[in-house]
Amino acid sequence: MRKSLLAVTLLCGAAIPAMSADAPAPDKKEVAANGSFTGATANFAPNDPAGQWTRQARDYANTRYSPLTQINKANVARLRIAWTFSDGQMYGHEGAPLVVGDTMYLVTPFPNIAYALDLSKPGAPIKWVFQPNPDPRAIGEACCDKVLRGWAYADGKLIYNLLDANTVAVDAQTGKEVWRVKLDDVTNGTTTTQAAFVVGDKVYVGSSGGELGTNGWFQALNVKDGSTAWKAFTNGPDSGMLIGPQFKPFYSWMVGKDLGVTTWPGEMWKQGASAPWGFVSYDPDLNEVYYGTSNPGPRTPSQRPGLNLWSSALFARDATSGQAKWAYQFTPHDEWDYDGINENVLIDIPWKGARRKVLVHFNRNGFAYTIDRTNGEVLVAEQFGHQNWASKIDLTTGKPVVNDAAHPIVEKKVENICPPDIGVKNWNPSAFSPRTGLLYAGIFNSCMDLTNHIVKYIPGSPYDGMEMVRHAGPGGNWGEFIAWDPVKGKRVWSLKEDMMTWSGVVVTGSDLVFYGTLDGWFRAVDARTGKVMWSQKVGSAIMSQPIAFMGPDKREYIAVYSGVGGGAGVNRRVNGFPPGGNTLYVFSVDGAGIGLGQTQLRTNASMPAPVSVPPAAAHN
């Protein structure tokens, strides 16, 4: 019976409304006069100058939209490498470079070395290096490689998390440490891989450790000195979670006192993980921050009957006080490690004759949610990739309708649950274009054979229990890249990739979308049709976040880190899986840049330039 159910489920799961990029361009009737497929828009606050990239997602809304247009469909095929920078560290590279003024800021994975590069000089030489020397014991506590997913700039400081559960601020001019605060004890399994996010005088940081039996936390630190402005745990009593009178979840099953305790057996919430390790978004009009929480601990669900709030959920909080405004649990009693940490992109959409302030969230569970960000109501929840664990999300309750065949069993292999723990999409962030009204995301196509084991909590060791054999989903390709309509909840176009597409995305004012692949290709794609306009092979995998910026020479550049690691190890036995790397690639039209190529006619050390050889002598 289980098998036949599973077969039916698989058939349902495969029926994704999809259009290949090889198919004709989208129906013109779907495109409004202004060129938008959906009419969706966004607030691009803080409205940085077009050529700058001062935060990981460029704006508070997490759109990763660059208004730059110098690189366009007419010249994108001429993109060449202008310069590169190797940082020497061999763990996975997941962050986006920041460009503030004439300086680029980079931070490596563990040991989290920061570099400032001078973009005004030939070859972007190093201005300063900062070595924080984090505790190496963190290496053994980080579940999914020793990565860092981003860094922040604010008030003349570069601020970022160290793997060992510390946050550090560095003087952006001198590279000297300004402050460092210890946020947790790394030997208990809490690490910090999250991209610090700044709004005004506060920097928002969250913990990692979903597989280590931690109790997740999210906090606001004061940019000035790193002191804690507020801290909210993600499990436990309401008081510790900053849940009070302002908290109004949309769905009744998430209303009640101390649900962060009562939806767990005994005191298991204390090891309930729910670590908020993903990106943070901010709405300046509502003054709210949005972030997700990780899977519950342990990963074996039979050990923790109950909803397990607030794991695999999304929080809206007042940015100033930290008080929770609403929450929504994507996957109640998460049995598959589907998490809720993926990014939330804040956009405004036309909806039944009115404009609604929403957020779009591609969950690991395979459903893309369009949620009213003022109250937590799910407007749209549709499948964006292959899954077979749920037949749908019931919009009247907000709950998934789970397929019986997808439940894991202790000490028994359950075959072909889709997706596996890594999801249909992971932390790698999507992008939104106000020109097309679409979102763009790198996603996965995979399944697992799952055997669960009973585990016990031993501090500082994995509190896990999932034994998995993961394999590619239908079609045999592990990855895809999609364009998504967040109003209708459907794909507009898609491209298949051999390996999981772990890359972040940038979309530009020229309707070009840039993303990379695990087998080391960096691509530019037409945002409207999905046609690949340019591809460049780089040294290792791309599983970071590309950016577009304007150099001091008023030239547009595209930059992206290459260096395999992180969760990409799932594909390590796929033929062609790349070796490690640590190189930032910077591209421009024809590879041109300050002092590069034929314009770099002297060495720095020989300045001032030697007297030119007369043309006549040069011919001898």
Added chain:
Amino acid sequence: MRKLLFALVLMTSPAKAQVTADTANPLAGNADAVEAGHQLFGKMNCAGCHAYDLTGGMGPDLTDNSWQYGSKPGEIYHTIAEGTPRGMPAWKDKMTADEIWQVVTYIQSKHQ
């Protein structure tokens, strides 16, 4: 009979303080020790880092021939008992010397 032999081996195993890099595994080749080590590998959360098939994940692959801290039985014992500076916890207070040798035996069984 197998159980009796196993008990005898355990009784004669050296105290943990005496283990050096060149100490021979007192349980080498013992099938019961392999199975006991297998059980401990899951029970003590070793599998959480090194995977249930020992091919690694959070922590290193234990089935290949690359050993950061030595491949001799005594060296593997030492790595488990004392941990490493790069995040492997020390297990000497959570497992007995005999249990650690059982885990060593299980790991060695994957290298034949």
